Amino acid sequence: MMELRDVWAGYKVHGREHMVLRGVNATFWRGDAVGILGRNGAGKSTLIKVLGGRLQPKSGSFRHDPDFRISWPLGFTGAIHGSITGADNARFVARIYGRDPYEMEQEVEAFAELGSHMYKPVNTYSSGMRGRLAFAMSMAIDFDCYLVDEAIAAGDARFQSRFRNAMEERRDRSTMILVTHSAGILRDLCTSAAILQQGKLAFYEDLDEAISIYERL
Amino acid sequence: MQAGERPIAAPSGLRRFHAALQLQLRVIGALLLRELHTRFGRHHGGYVWMFFEPMLLAACIAGLHTVLGHHLPGDMDIPSFYLTGYVPYYLFRGIINRSGSALLGNAPLFFHKQVTYLDVIIARNALEILSVLFVQNFLLYLVGVFTGTFPDNPAQVSLGVLLIGLFCHGVSMAITAATVIGTEEVDRVTHPMTYLMIPLVGAFSMIWWFPSDMQAIMMLNPTMNMFEYIREGHFGPMVPYHYDMTFMVSSVIAANFFGLFCLRAAGNKYPYLADV
Numbered sequence: 148m149m150e151l152r153d154v155w156a157g158y159k160v161h162g163r164e165h166m167v168l169r170g171v172n173a174t175f176w177r178g179d180a181v182g183i184l185g186r187n188g189a190g191k192s193t194l195i196k197v198l199g200g201r202l203q204p205k206s207g208s209f210r211h212d213p214d215f216r217i218s219w220p221l222g223f224t225g226a227i228h229g230s231i232t233g234a235d236n237a238r239f240v241a242r243i244y245g246r247d248p249y250e251m252e253q254e255v256e257a258f259a260e261l262g263s264h265m266y267k268p269v270n271t272y273s274s275g276m277r278g279r280l281a282f283a284m285s286m287a288i289d290f291d292c293y294l295v296d297e298a299i300a301a302g303d304a305r306f307q308s309r310f311r312n313a314m315e316e317r318r319d320r321s322t323m324i325l326v327t328h329s330a331g332i333l334r335d336l337c338t339s340a341a342i343l344q345q346g347k348l349a350f351y352e353d354l355d356e357a358i359s360i361y362e363r364l
Numbered sequence: 365m366q367a368g369e370r371p372i373a374a375p376s377g378l379r380r381f382h383a384a385l386q387l388q389l390r391v392i393g394a395l396l397l398r399e400l401h402t403r404f405g406r407h408h409g410g411y412v413w414m415f416f417e418p419m420l421l422a423a424c425i426a427g428l429h430t431v432l433g434h435h436l437p438g439d440m441d442i443p444s445f446y447l448t449g450y451v452p453y454y455l456f457r458g459i460i461n462r463s464g465s466a467l468l469g470n471a472p473l474f475f476h477k478q479v480t481y482l483d484v485i486i487a488r489n490a491l492e493i494l495s496v497l498f499v500q501n502f503l504l505y506l507v508g509v510f511t512g513t514f515p516d517n518p519a520q521v522s523l524g525v526l527l528i529g530l531f532c533h534g535v536s537m538a539i540t541a542a543t544v545i546g547t548e549e550v551d552r553v554t555h556p557m558t559y560l561m562i563p564l565v566g567a568f569s570m571i572w573w574f575p576s577d578m579q580a581i582m583m584l585n586p587t588m589n590m591f592e593y594i595r596e597g598h599f600g601p602m603v604p605y606h607y608d609m610t611f612m613v614s615s616v617i618a619a620n621f622f623g624l625f626c627l628r629a630a631g632n633k634y635p636y637l638a639d640v
Contacts, residue, residue: 199475199477200477201474201475201477203631219475219476219477220475226472226473226475226476227472228398228402228472228473229472230401230402230405231398231401231402231405235398235401238397239394239397239398240476242390242391242393242394242397243390243391243394243476243478243479244478245387245390
């Protein structure tokens with residue numbers, strides 16, 4: 148379980164504070180699959196960063212159970228180092244999360260299906276390949292909560308179905324928080340939705356209701 | 365922590381500290397290996413550069429002075445004098461100049477919440493210190509093969525290099541913390557400063573060359589003390605050396621506390637982490 152209580156967070160740009168989240172309240176339980184909707188700049192990434200533990204809220208509290216392991220934000224950018232190979236990245240992540248590096252490298256290779264690209268620098272990857280690598284690494288760690296950017300699911304058809312299967316399989320034991328713009332992906336993968344607007348988060352049990360509100364924003 | 369491993373409900377302070385320490389060591393170890401890959405890679409010679417880069421410059425400078433035949437006071441061996449000056453200076457410059465870009469260059473890593481700014485800085489500087497320690501000893505022994513005089517006390521030489529490394533580590537944390545203002549702004553100041561520091565750090569001069577009222581002032585510079593200490597380790601008792609061990613150790617500790625304090629004060633205020 149993880150919980151946000153009246154969370155305010157944002158950045159300081161040129162000495163001026165810029166609060167993107169202005170009083171977010173939310174509780175996420177094991178098994179939840181929540182789609183976060185919001186216009187560009189609404190603060191979706193900021194919210195994900197707070198949940199990922201990378202950004203400290205300015206005020207309010209973010210708490211989670213001590214054994215509740217939250218992933219890093221899964222997307223194309225971030226968490227992957229470009230100048231080293233995919234295999235190097237996998238081993239690095241294995242080391243910092245306390246897994247056997249070579250075992251993890253093999254698992255990632257099997258899931259991401261990158262073939263010989265696994266041993267080339269990540270800078271040479273297409274964005275789809277980067278997404279596959281990032282997702283495969285997070286699957287190998289087995290988190291309790293996945294923070295996912297929808298862009299990562301936009302690989303080729305084969306990877307998309309693998310992504311869905313993997314998420315489907317983890318649904319009972321994991322929480323998934325998916326940032327998305329697409330009604331299709333939302334209906335496919337999420338059980339509830341939340342709209343981020345003017346720094347606040349509103350939850351909707353009914354996906355159709357959420358989508359229709361979002362489309363009118 | 366493994367996925368299946370559950371932390372005890374209320375772990376004692378010591379156990380928590382132990383777990384945190386283990387995690388930090390694991391992360392620093394992983395960062396060290398990664399730093400090796402990103403800095404030197406596997407192609408075009410790869411890791412050889414880790415040692416060859418400092419060696420190339422140090423050997424050229426020492427060689428140049430040997431050929432020019434500048435006579436040194438006290439008849440000190442010319443190549444050894446410049447090696448005990450240039451190699452530790454290379455460490456000083458390497459750590460200080462690279463500290464501005466420490467966080468920006470590693471921005472993707474901070475998505476993993478167990479990776480802290482401090483871990484990244486420690487890993488980078490540890491790699492720098494280790495490679496320079498090796499190069500310093502290797503080159504001094506190599507010169508010894510030709511001149512017949514080997515380091516008088518290699519442990520003292522290494523300890524001196526280590527002291528310079530740890531002192532610079534403290535300073536580098538403060539510089540990295542200052543990049544809150546902006547990486548470029550900080551780099552624009554630190555790079556010329558490291559050049560201006562060449563005559564001031566003590567790499568190419570010795571305290572006993574100067575009049576005694578000047579010596580008292582020079583003794584206030586921690587790196588000046590450390591260079592004297594390294595030279596005593598190499599040359600042994602052939603010229604007078606001026607250093608104060610208590611002062612050196614306390615300035616290393618002070619620099620590190622100051623650096624940690626700055627890093628803590630800068631905290632989560634890094635603007636560029638918002639863009640990655």
